[in-house]
Amino acid sequence: MTDKPIAPPGEPMISCDACRKEVPLSAAFTPEGAEYIGHYCGIECYQAFVAEAKRREAAGRAGKP
Numbered sequence: 001m002t003d004k005p006i007a008p009p010g011e012p013m014i015s016c017d018a019c020r021k022e023v024p025l026s027a028a029f030t031p032e033g034a035e036y037i038g039h040y041c042g043i044e045c046y047q048a049f050v051a052e053a054k055r056r057e058a059a060g061r062a063g064k065p
């Protein structure tokens with residue numbers, strides 16, 4: 001029994017912008033041409049990040065005159 005490595009040696013790792021989990025770059029979800037660019041461990045984290053960013057943006061606008 002051998003543990004299958006998540007990524008081959010030398011594979012660059014990124015940390016998910018939403019949950020900070022480390023995933024190999026090749027396995028990361030990276031939206032192209034999206035409003036919010038980043039690396040995510042999955043589309044669910046990307047969607048969560050976008051929702052949070054929009055919420056913060058809306059809150060920031062509301063707080064300004």
Ligand SMILES: [Zn+2]
Nearest residue numbers: 016019041045
């Ligand atoms: Zn994540």
